[in-house]
Amino acid sequence: MSVLTVxxxxxxxxxxxxxxGGVIFDADRILMVHNxxxxxxxxxxxxxxxxxxxxxxxxxxxxxVKEETGLAVASWVGP
Numbered sequence: 001m002s003v004l005t006v007x008x009x010x011x012x013x014x015x016x017x018x019x020x021g022g023v024i025f026d027a028d029r030i031l032m033v034h035n036x037x038x039x040x041x042x043x044x045x046x047x048x049x050x051x052x053x054x055x056x057x058x059x060x061x062x063x064x065v066k067e068e069t070g071l072a073v074a075s076w077v078g079p
Contacts, residue, residue: 017050017051018050018051018057018060019048019049019050019051020048020049020051020057020058020060020061020064021045021046021047021048021049021061022046022047022048022061022065022076023046024046024047024065024071024073030046031046031047031069031071032044032045032046033045033046033047033068033069047061047064047065047068047069048061048064049064049067049068058076061073061076062076
């Protein structure tokens with residue numbers, strides 16, 4: 001058994017994450033992503049995820065949409 005040092009614990013469990021999510025819609029339809037979780041559980045969510053270091057929220061969200069759906073976002077509307 002190994003000992004978890006304070007520095008390692010902080011690296012693993014105290015990291016702060018920036019996340020983003022977006023609602024993509026067309027007329028009366030909303031784009032959803034089917035997520036497969038541990039234990040065989042599934043759920044649905046709007047596209048999004050962790051924003052990588054050095055990315056803006058818009059850049060990260062655009063990347064996440066591409067990764068999760070294969071769609072390329074031309075532009076975003078909103079704050």
